[in-house]
């Protein structure tokens with residue numbers, strides 16, 4: 001497996017968390033494309049991740065008869081300002097920081113993260129998605145397409161975020177095969193990085 005940068009925002013291995021903001025903070029990817037799948041919000045992702053989402057959604061349909069949809073994909077720095085500030089004003093800063101990244105610290109800004117749901121909308125962006133057929137199929141199969149369930153239930157102290165059974169991060173099949181084989185479930189642990197429960 002050839003190593004890639006975990007610091008360069010253009011690298012598909014870039015690690016972004018509460019301890020590791022994007023550099024530059026207002027980074028935007030140069031190769032965003034429309035993702036031609038069912039969706040609520042119009043999804044944009046970097047080309048390689050978009051192609052992988054299409055392959056994964058096709059496989060869910062062909063192998064298991066499941067229809068998936070994208071609920072959120074690329075979000076710009078400015079969009080994240082709105083999302084984060086909205087959560088702070090609705091729920092307070094502590095709740096917002098447990099559930100929504102600050103601008104510059106969101107994986108969605110990399111163009112490599114996607115929030116996936118059932119096309120039916122059942123349990124959309126809710127923890128109960130983990131128990132649905134769609135959520136279980138993704139948990140078992142996403143690695144085959146280069147996607148990692150980024151915020152596992154038992155790793156809140158490592159990732160800094162509550163369990164999100166819908167949030168998948170594209171890192172490429174080489175890395176997810178390695179993660180699958182070793183049983184390591186977070187990028188922080190795999191790369192030996194500081195755990196990121198809080199902002200500095």
Ligand SMILES: [Zn+2]
Pocket residue numbers: 108113114115166167168
């Ligand atoms: Zn997400």
